[in-house]
Amino acid sequence: MEDEAILLKIKREFTTNEAVQSLLKIVSGLETEIGVLKSEVAEAQDKAEKIRKERTLTKKQWMQEEMFEYLNKEHETLRARIKEYKKSMEDWQAKYFNLLAANNKEV
16 A cells, blocks of 8 residues: 555656656556466465365275275176076076977877
């Protein structure tokens, strides 16, 4: 705040001086750059906070979760196979009993 008052005084006293105008332009550019940097810092802090809030896993926990997913997928595959084999078994059983009944009629 104090710096702004000093700059305002200088600006009022030396408005025509090219050196002062150049310095004021540089100050204005630096203020803009400071604003951009503050924005980037706030964004980085926000990302860091999100990362802290997310669940962090140790290597062991990560491996356990990966293994659990793999076993769960394999379990589902085996369930589908069992269902398929059971249907196949029932079809063959029906064919067998049909043939057995046909043979008993012939005899």
